[in-house]
Amino acid sequence: MSGLAAVAKLAQVSPATASRALHRPEMVARETRERVEQAAEQLGYRPNQLARSLRTRDSRTLALVVTDILNPFSATIAKAVQDTADQSGHNLFLFNSDEEPDKERRALETLRGHLPQGLIVVPTPGARENLELVPDLPVIELDRASGRPGAYTVMVDNRGGAYQAVRHLLDLGHTRIGMIVGRRNISTAQERYEGYCQALDEAGLPYQEALVLPGNHREEDGRQAATQLLSQPAGVRPTALFVGNNEMTVGAVLAARQLQLSLPGDLSVVGFDDSRWARTTTPSITVIAQPTYQLGQLACQRLIQLMSGVAPPEAHTRLPTTLIVRESTGPPPAR
Amino acid sequence: MSGLAAVAKLAQVSPATASRALHRPEMVARETRERVEQAAEQLGYRPNQLARSLRTRDSRTLALVVTDILNPFSATIAKAVQDTADQSGHNLFLFNSDEEPDKERRALETLRGHLPQGLIVVPTPGARENLELVPDLPVIELDRASGRPGAYTVMVDNRGGAYQAVRHLLDLGHTRIGMIVGRRNISTAQERYEGYCQALDEAGLPYQEALVLPGNHREEDGRQAATQLLSQPAGVRPTALFVGNNEMTVGAVLAARQLQLSLPGDLSVVGFDDSRWARTTTPSITVIAQPTYQLGQLACQRLIQLMSGVAPPEAHTRLPTTLIVRESTGPPPAR
């Protein structure tokens, strides 16, 4: 670990000049600069970012908190944010809240000591409170809204997407359409639920409490909810299911399989969020696809913009979703 | 950002004592300590880790470099390492090399300035050279070996796993067994290849060059290799395929599907590394499962141990693999 002082000495300049030569080339005579650069090269000098950040109060570090790194959605977000941060010369701390407000809080506490310049967070239900831990930090909320006043968010059109999904099922002739929704205290789940209700409402179908089951976003939750919904006799159970996220869709489809219901003959399924699994399972699953990578990319771009003091053009950015019709949806069974 | 000075003032002690009260409780009178703790609490004090690290030369920061964050294998590793690091109070920088030595090098250069205490890396083929950038850093190589002398590695028994896979196919009666191997300059691929060869050899079957195709670890590579291997007429093409990693297995199975080969009737497939996809696709895929989470966990534990100056008990740790027989393997087609 040779420091700047060593470089300065070798180049026969003061440390200040060495620093300038490396970070503010235009402030230094070309000849001097070259001498410093060469010395740095020769010694394999790497600036100590800690010292630098301490002095400049600028860590060039961003942080991302996702809710479940094992979910391909989160992994894609992580890659997108990482790529984007990298391009602008920022480092990224990655945290995983596992949907637990408490882990999220601990992540933010840790973060605080590292003076990140900005934060992208997929908020848990506790985020509104947790984010008070970092009051002066530029934050972008991704995929969900915590409900904090004045927050900047980057999300998809959940309501519209859900509406599309249910509309598709209605068009096929379904009238008993169930939904496996996420936790209602998460904006994404709530909005998808509203889209579901709206589509039913417009079609003049009554809302049936018994057809809507909550889940906690994991595969197992989807399996349990679907099992309950589908264990009822034909003629009573739903003929179609709209499932609120990718993981629960897997669970729901596996449950249907286990109950020996064939897709789409006995049951149609539409999932929210595309995945390789949905594309390649048999039958392939009709989904509402989200532009996941772009979501992460945009969030990071917005954050960097925000950090530079420019308020984003809009507080809430919505990206559109796309209905991808595959093999898991068809007309309801003849009764 | 109220600093330690503010806390000290409020508690009516010197900054030095405040620091001790918070980090070396035993060196301070109980009464004083309580006063400081209270002051810290009241001001919402968070130590500036940058300053702390600069002074103590201990950043409590680890770094993990994976090769493809979108691969569930990497995501599981990331979660495991994150969890383990968290438990011992370490922060984690996560990087993604995308299998590119150049990205790996950039990650390490960046890292260097942040003075991480240790590094876990899934090495790219350039790692041996790249790791010279951080000569004094404790490093654990995970899943693969870079070939650096004296390196510590945590891996699975690739050779044994591959042997198991091929042995299983041999036991079913297959004699034309193909392999889609990864890049041979990656130890994991090489070892799995050796296991394949060994099994064939022991069974007295000749090695057939034409049955072994390389791939670059991605789904698309698996698809292409399998397409080439399986486009030959029945009676010539292999009746079974051993595929070197999870992503390529997906590609291979999709290729077989596209060629209208039924599994396991026309073709048996064994993949390396289990996944949800393998478990739930139809037919489900026989695999060699790895203890992925434990791999990450163990690597992190070893690293922390290594950082504390204790040399791990062994330079190379191998975890065992397990053959999980599912529906994609059966006897070869009657000729």
Add this chain to the structure above:
DNA sequence: CTGAAAGCGCTAACAT
């Protein structure tokens, strides 16, 4: 047990 003082490596004022 506590305080004063020095300094981690760097950069920003301020001089020259």
Add this chain to the structure above:
DNA sequence: ATGTTAGCGCTTTCAG
């Protein structure tokens, strides 16, 4: 254009 000085926030000698 360059050097000198001071200090980011913290911890750690070294005294007392």
